[in-house]
Amino acid sequence: MTGVMNTELSVDGMYLIPPEHHVPDTDRATAAQLLGCDDRTIDALVNGGLTVRDDRFDGRDLFNLGLHSGTGATVPEQAFAFSLRWMRGSANALLSPRTLAFTLTTECACADTVLAVPRPDRYGGTVTPPPAHDVVRASAVTATIRTEGRAVPLRSPALRGLVEEFAGLGVRWVKLPDALREDESLVTSRRVATCESASRYLARRCRDAGYAATTRIGWIVGMLDLVHAWVEVTDDDGETKIVDPVFSLFAARVPGANPLLTDPSVALRTNRLVPTALSVGGRVARHGCDLPVTVRINPVKE
Template sequence: MTATGLRGGLATLFAIPPEHRLDDVDRDSAKQILGCDDDTLSALLDHGLPASGDRGAEHFDSRDLFNLALYSGTGTTVPEQAFAYSLRWMRSSTDDLLAPRASRLELRVACAADRCGPAPTSMLALPRPDRCGGAVSDLTVEPADDGAGRTGHPDGGGDHVVRAASGLAVTATVHTTGEQSRLRSPELRAIAAEFAAMELRWVKLPAALQDDVELIKTHGVASCASASRYLAQLCAAAGIPAVTRIGWVVGMLDLVHAWVEVEDADGATKVIDPIFALFSATVRGTNPLLRDPAVALRTNRLIPTGLQVGRPVAEHRCAGEPSAARTTTKILPAPTRHRESP
């Protein structure tokens, strides 16, 4: 079952282009990710699975392995199980997806070098749930403002905080709520239906390809960023005001998510999340509203920033240049008197 599924997945794999490959996984680790034996991995190599190195000591790009496993249909690979676990909330009832929710958010960025260079600067995006009926409380920034940095607080409309430091941390209690509404504009409904009919596949992509809408047209694959850009372009061509938005999803800590905010015919700004429908197709028993192109569904799991696709949520600079950074995100249920739905 596993071998058959992996071979089927290989036939539709979008291989990471050579100029963007990392080949950061050895053969033993590849077998663990794919949940296969040595003979199956050799067969995948014989049928075109990209790798580098001598026979028997190959190295693979972790994103190729993740994408291959995710669409293998076996249900037993590490990526499939991890996705099913992190997206289990998609099985929630509509009431659970819309109910007020409180989460404790902790963001950190730090220089990844052993020794940070001179004149360091660190930046983090701030949560902006106030953009869609939510709020932020107990916001703290470390280090505190010493006059050398700039702080933007959600209540004042700021989108990020900057400090002249090698690292930066932002913690806050984030209050979110969901909203469900019908799309009123016939043109907007047609665009949403057209996008859903494309049957795209979400895949892990290198940072340089995250925003590439051409991959949607040429290979039928998308990241949340490129899908949102593409959908916003369709709206703009139809004269419908639309902007992309980025933020976080409660339960998916390593993913900066993207979606589209559109102005509908009734004058209301509504969220269209082009990727959640693709995500929900990988999990059994998900709420059908997540896949309904006629419905604008903003779940209480979305934590927006004030930034559009293409803007970083975390950044570090030292010695006058952008520098590699370690970024961590923690989102946990905030302590409450009543237990919230998982």
């Protein structure tokens, strides 16, 4: 929609991709479509500080600007509202067992391709066929997986306090260059994070408080970006529990989201988490070229 000027769009307070990582990959017409605005608004954004090179923009800047614009009219906002609609589900919908067909493939034939395998068995689920290793040398991994959610009290007052502290920072989830995705310093210095950096930050805060904590990466069923990260921490009752700092940020933006997703007293593992054996810093795919990796996780009728 390019015929109506949207005066609510502003670069004020926005984190812009640093110049050394800026990639001018999006033209003006596409930028206007993504933001639901006209040329005058694009000019106003540029005058306000939006980075432009040869009349082209970094698509990550546009995505972040649209997602946090508050207009409800941008493509990123609408895409997120659609992909996160499941957060409005009941506790049963978040926790009940799900059977899924999982496929991870690379679009190349590199001899050195290494892929992580799903490990829902780490959380009481199942995977068929059972994996012999945590990673395999192959260009494709297929499996039938069964996941199950769990919601349990977070017993430690200190851990609950750390979850509340993170929620109170006012952090925004943003798209970042690969070189910055795990930079936890941006959480406090710029109040922006990816799931990787937020998880690293919270896991470190838990360890600083004397609790055994690590990060975990895997996939989340039904998200735009399927690769996800979260925190595993050992509570006062000796049980290792899941805390997902980014899910709470997302849920806070979804009207009608289930309160379990933002309750700091609850350690929630949704039935949409598919873990690997890897922590943040690991890669679900390693291969020798830049061709993309595709993940498909589809429900199986039972």
